[in-house]
Amino acid sequence: MTSTVQIPGYIAGTWDIDASHSTVGFSVRHMMVSKVRGYFREFSGEIVTAANPADSTVTATVDLGSIDTRQEQRDAHIRSADFFDSENHPQMTFRSTAVRAEGADWLVDGELTIKGNTKPVTLALELNGFGPDAYGGTRAGFSARTEIARSEFGVDIQMPMDGGGVVVGDKIAVELEIEAVLRAA
Template sequence: MTNPEIPAGTWTIDPSHSEVGFSVRHLMVSKVKGNFETFEGTITIAEDPLASSVTAEVDLSSINTRDEGRDGHLKSADFFEVENHPKLTFTSTSVEPSGSDFKVTGDLTIKGTTKSVVLDLEFNGVHPDPWGGTRAGFSAETEISRKEFGVDFEIPMDGGGVVVGDKIKVILEVEAVLAS
């Protein structure tokens, strides 16, 4: 593994050019996708990239699955209980090489429950922007069990299975701006 060519410093996630998305099985036959529209985060790149860190916060009330009724249900006590737990947070604890990519381990907190998760991270490069700044891109994925975070609403189906699956695939596309 070679060190990525990314300048050390503090990078701010640009929400208008980033996405926090997810997919989950529905009725055991398809996947429903959605995203969170409001989030923020900071990436601190160290001189040794493996000593870098990231923190992020997601406003759970900004969930968008393209169905207002479903989004309202996801915000309720059956799922995220946003009235009492409005934010999802992530704080990295380590960065390790993984072939030409990286594994970022961190503490994910949902509904007051914190678990360690591993993000498979791809560094997509650095480029100057038209406004005199510098931007970096990252793609990351992980899979979590919603039940492990206390999001354990179940509706069994006739013949077996459940309406909403337990495994949630989290998909991140991040563009960050180097602080000047």
Template sequence: MTDATTIDIPGYRTGTWVLDPAHSEVTFSVRHMMISKVRGTFGVKSATLTAPENPLDAKVEASVDVTSVDTKDEARDNHLRSADFFDVENHPTMEFRSTGARVEDGDFLVDGDLTIRGITKPVTFELEFGGFGVDPWGNYKAGATAKTVVNREDFGLTWNAALETGGVLVGKDITITLDLQGAHQPA
């Protein structure tokens, strides 16, 4: 059940918001050997939020540089870039385009289409606002964290290895977390 058709966010400004890549990060985590988690990061190429009067009508477009994958293990990173996983030679970016936003049971949710490895699937990010503020150079900024869980196999990321003790090397569920800061672009 949807709680609202519009919301009031103190400090919200209409117009265009552009990602500040120096203060933004995309991270992920996945089960490894079914006993621990591997974490990694991607560089954000671009992200733009078009903010109309009603924040629930805002539109987001973002692009992530998959070639920048970093798990702190060069051999694993190279394997992730290969055709076994992201196939960065043919699919160097991951893309997100929002299709709507809503408040449900008090949570702010952003629905959209996520494209990984040329395969597009609907996803929902749970969004937490960090707030708004002015930096020392007079730029009006906003911060937010968004999180979702996807099944990597839905995006063609199916490589795995069976373990002698049972189970598999790489889990199916990937938690994606976006820590973002954006700057308002005056009209």
């Protein structure tokens, strides 16, 4: 027996990510005592919500040169060959491979590519809603989270600290707040 998941207000269609109302952010352990947060200022993407939500797809591109951790010297270092090598690898991409319900939760499986290295990732997805906007259009909101190991993507600089530990942790918490606009038919 199969059951169809009901999502209040769900609308099937093709949506463009509204970067001015969305955030692609992250946090990473710093000096073993705190976390540094940052985000990317430039990104784009497309979400296709299918009649059956499990058939939906997501593609997104992030401009790695647009990193902002609120400290320009650190941002320049992260753009360098030590980390992203954004001159040779200007973009990070995500392409979904499956959307699935797990109980009341939604998961988006996909392939994340950084520095030419593609690895599987799973985003824990929260559907925030669908509805009209003030401009005669329709909007949808999504939150998603995952954790990746930067070393798996070739972002593997080691910066040990005297007395043990590292300056920058390997695990990166990725946090997305996405608002998307339904394309006109």
